[in-house]
Amino acid sequence: MTITKERRxxxxxxxxxDCATIDKKTAVLTVSEWLQHHGASFPDVSMFPEQVRRDAxxxxxxxxxxxxxxxxxxxxxxxxxxxxxxxxTKITMAECFRRLSDDDKAAFxxxxxxxx
Numbered sequence: 343m344t345i346t347k348e349r350r351x352x353x354x355x356x357x358x359x360d361c362a363t364i365d366k367k368t369a370v371l372t373v374s375e376w377l378q379h380h381g382a383s384f385p386d387v388s389m390f391p392e393q394v395r396r397d398a399x400x401x402x403x404x405x406x407x408x409x410x411x412x413x414x415x416x417x418x419x420x421x422x423x424x425x426x427x428x429x430x431t432k433i434t435m436a437e438c439f440r441r442l443s444d445d446d447k448a449a450f451x452x453x454x455x456x457x458x
Contacts, residue, residue, distance in 0.1 A: 371425045 345353075362369040402410065421434070442450060 367425050371427065374430075375427050 358369055358373065361372075405413070426434075439447065439450070
């Protein structure tokens with residue numbers, strides 16, 4: 343008996359939905375990690391700012407500095423409660439680190455080293 347690709351997709355959907363009812367964050371994180379591992383183009387989480395999803399870049403281009411700061415802070419606070427893949431965490435940290443002055447980078451590296 344051969345299972346059609348539609349039936350496989352249906353079974354996958356049902357299985358993921360079942361997992362999400364138990365632990366939604368872990369289910370979402372697992373799917374995200376799977377997509378990254380298998381080279382899917384979505385979600386696009388790039389190490390290069392020019393490859394950030396177009397809709398996010400479009401919105402950011404229109405936002406004022408105050409709006410950008412407010413949404414960034416809201417996102418940062420939400421990220422404290424959100425599981426992310428290692429790659430997503432590194433990308434976020436690297437982008438913030440780039441914004442620091444050389445003195446602040448050195449101070450951050452010293453601080454981070456003391457956290458271990």
